[in-house]
Ligand SMILES: [Zn+2]
């Protein structure tokens with residue numbers, strides 16, 4: 001509590017000094033509940049898709065972005081993108097396949113907070129049963145927007 005003297009003008013024209021008490025609330029900016037907005041869609045930012053080797057490859061497929069927003073809305077939980085864009089050398093260093101869709105910037109390996117990877121797989125498969133590449137792994141789900149359907153378990 002902080003006391004601050006201020007001067008007020010009374011109805012009879014006289015001045016009167018009173019003391020106001022203010023409660024100073026200290027808040028850490030990180031604790032304030034400001035909704036996190038993405039810079040390329042409601043919930044996602046380009047940096048989340050960038051190649052992890054810092055080469056600058058961060059092409060984001062619009063269709064992939066729409067799919068991720070759909071997943072975000074369905075589960076109403078934050079999504080962590082483990083890996084999206086990969087340049088050739090980064091793809092090799094993480095053991096990605098030669099034809100990996102991550103190299104085309106149309107794939108993302110995602111974790112939906114608090115949701116089992118297989119549950120995310122089932123939702124994606126039900127949502128887009130006739131195309132896309134969808135792979136279920138122990139801790140994450142791969143999604144890519146290829147036209148021909150592909151499904152696998154990693
Ligand atoms: Zn790279």
Ligand SMILES: [Zn+2]
Pocket residue numbers: 102107108109142143
């Ligand atoms: Zn992947």
